[in-house]
Amino acid sequence: MTAALLAAAAVIVLDVYAVVLVVLRAKVYRVxxxxxxxxxxxxxxxxxxxxxxxxxxLTVLAPVLTRLADVAADAGVVVLPIYLALATGVWLLLFPNSVYLIxxxxxxxxxxxxxxxxxxxxxQTLVLTLSGLGNAVLSLGILHALFVVYEEPDDAVPPTASWVLAAVVIVLGAVGVYLGRYLRVNSWDxxxxxxxxxxxxxxxxxxxxxxxxxxxVVTHALLVAVLYVPLFSLTWTSFVATAV
Incomplete structure (x- = not known):
């Protein structure tokens, strides 16, 4: 848990630092x-x-699902996947915005x-890039961890399906960046x-x-993957060790 909190704090610091540098650029150099x-x-x-x-x-929905289970045994089995699919879909549309800073x-x-x-x-541009990559890794890590918990693996190792999902998201993120930069497409399009x-x-x-x-797409996806895989693995291992 400590590793996850430190990672989140580092990303927040990068975001703030990026904003400060952009503002100072205008004030200090009169541009x-x-x-x-x-x-x-x-x-x-x-x-x-x-x-x-x-x-x-999901935390707010948990007690609602408990009450629904008292009425209909299969209610949670239907409502929970629908919620996760819709919520994850919204997040996926926004995900390229983080990698876009590259x-x-x-x-x-x-x-x-x-x-x-x-x-x-x-x-300034390096900090912008690092903050974007940090936001991408952090947000994907949160959903990746949620998926692992939802799957309830038998051991502490994230299941292969979760890594496949992460890979698909990273590739789609790179596609979104290309669409945004060269076709000037936005998430809401x-x-x-x-x-x-x-x-x-x-x-x-x-x-x-x-x-x-x-x-x-290949080069950008590989860049994110090279950063994401070891960072998530280390953070997840630290989380599991703390939980045990």
Whole structure:
């Protein structure tokens, strides 16, 4: 439990540090405040807030399921999976917002005649990237742990299905980042799936775009996976040891 709390605290510190650097950049060097970065930081924290909300909602739902079980024995078996599916679906739509901060490394906010030193923007974008990755790992870790607990494994090792789920989420997150950066798609555009698919199909039909998209998704997914797998494994092991 201590490891999990420390990890969460580290992510919060990174998020705050990212905001401070963006604000100080404008005040110290007398340049316009780059509001899109602040918006992206806020959006990046939404998956963490949503993941916590899923757990809190489950806690609130528990006594309701207990009462429903007194009325109908199978009520909990039906209601719980529906709640988890819907809540996880909302979280999944928001998840790419955290990994999206990786793309700030393109320095799109910087101009050739900027009075801001290059070293400052390098640190700022690195912190933004790390905070986004931290939010991604933390939010996915929360839902991953919830899935493991829901599956009630026979031993302390997370079941293979939970790792498959995590892998799928990481890949979908990379796909979402590509859609956001190159097609300028937002999470709420899923409300218009036909239009979204047509836009994606037209984009991929352009010469070289399918290969570029594949390379983008693979490299970004591997980056998140390389960080996520050992961090979740260590945190889960620490949690199990504390629980025992």
């Amino acid at each position: 316009a405040l780059y509001r899109p970065m602040l918006l992206n930081i806020g959006l990046s924290t939404l998956p963490v807030v949503t993941a916590i909300g899923v757990v809190v909602g 793309t700030e490394l393109n320095f799109s906010h910087r101009t050739a005649d900027s009075p801001v030193p290059l070293w400052y923007d390098i640190i 899923v409300r218009h799936p036909v239009s979204l698919l047509r836009k994606l199909a037209a984009h991929l039909r352009q010469p070289g775009k399918a290969l570029e998209a594949s390379a983008f």
